Amino acid sequence: MTKLKIGEQSKPRFEFRSFGQNFDKAAKKMAELSAPVPEKVKERHSDEIYIVSKTNDINNTKIRDGKMDIKTYVQTVKGLEQWNPLMKAEFPISKEILENEVFPAFQVGMPELNKKEYTLEEFLEMIKEHPDLQAVKVHKHRFGYMVNDTICEFANVLINGAKVVSVNSESTEVDDILKTIKDLGLEGVENINYLQAIKRVIGMIDKPLAN
Numbered sequence: 728m729t730k731l732k733i734g735e736q737s738k739p740r741f742e743f744r745s746f747g748q749n750f751d752k753a754a755k756k757m758a759e760l761s762a763p764v765p766e767k768v769k770e771r772h773s774d775e776i777y778i779v780s781k782t783n784d785i786n787n788t789k790i791r792d793g794k795m796d797i798k799t800y801v802q803t804v805k806g807l808e809q810w811n812p813l814m815k816a817e818f819p820i821s822k823e824i825l826e827n828e829v830f831p832a833f834q835v836g837m838p839e840l841n842k843k844e845y846t847l848e849e850f851l852e853m854i855k856e857h858p859d860l861q862a863v864k865v866h867k868h869r870f871g872y873m874v875n876d877t878i879c880e881f882a883n884v885l886i887n888g889a890k891v892v893s894v895n896s897e898s899t900e901v902d903d904i905l906k907t908i909k910d911l912g913l914e915g916v917e918n919i920n921y922l923q924a925i926k927r928v929i930g931m932i933d934k935p936l937a938n
Contacts, residue, residue: 738899739801739809739810739811739899740809740810740878740897740898740899741804741807741808741809741897741898741899741900741901741904742807742808742809742810742895742896742897742904742920743806743807743895743896743897743904743907743908743913743918744893744894744895744897744918744919744920744921745893745894745895745913745916745917745918745919745936745937746884746891746892746893746919746924746927746936746937747891747892747936747937747938748891748892748936748938749892749938750881750892750893750894750913750938752912753881753894753911753912753913754870754881754894756910756911756912757872757874757879757881757894757911758870758872760872760874760875760910760911761872761873761874761879762873762874763873764871764872764873768871769870769871770868770869770870770871771867771868771869771871772866772867772868772869773791773866773867773869774791774864774865774866775789775790775791775864775865775866775867776789776790776791776851776862776863776864776865777789777790777862777863777865777921777922777925778790778833778854778860778861778862778863779860779861779863779922779925779926779929779931780833780834780835780859780860781835781859781860781931782833782834782835782859783832783833783834783835784800784922784923785799785800786798786799786800786813786832786833786834787799787800787810787920787921787922788829788832788833789865789921790818790847793817793818793847794815794816794817794818795814795815795816795817795818795820795829796812796814796815797812797813797814797815797828797829797832798810798811798812798813799811799812799813799832804901805901805905806918807901807904807905807918808918808920810920813828813832814828814829814832816828816829818845818846818847818850819844819845819846819847820844820845820850821843821844822840822842822843822844822845825840825845825850826840833859833860835857835859835860836857836859838853838856838857861929861931863886863887863925863929864885864886864887864888865884865885865886865887865921865925866884866885867882867883867884868882868883868884869881869882870882874896874907874910874911875903875906875907875910876898876900876903877896877897877898877900877903877904877907878896878897878898879894879895879896879897879907879911880893880894880895881893881894882894882895884924886924886925886928886929887928887929889928891924891928891936893924894911894913896908896911916937916938917937919936919937924936
């Protein structure tokens, strides 16, 4: 078994994540149980744009630092979701990538593309005009931990300015995550990924968060 290292890419991980208004007890326990973590992941801020689609729940698209990153849902094992990288691209982005990879991932009708490449601003304008797509600004203030060899996180998240909190545990090993969920007192809490949480906050899905 390869030991998971925080802050490094590994084979596709399984993930438990949830969103709500209060996970203070779990966050406190996370800090108590955590092994030492590298300075760079102890506390991080990031600004991202998620592109959500009314017709797609399996491809997670976000833009950070001028780069687009799409992950695709693979499977659920014992209530934990596994996601794989589908594509990464930098702006300006070519017409071919938009036609062959990006818009197919959204599972929506293709807009008319009459340029060879598109800047981030032009791409976001296309999203704004599309009836089935919405760009959502997400700010993350994340605190990283390592519990039972799983990468854990407590985060304050702003979704178009609405504040929610998130907890997660991820690893290549399902049983390590299940033990962590139990140790953090999160058994029975709904597993909600970023795509689902954003859609619930903006009203695209009529369902509440975990608490």
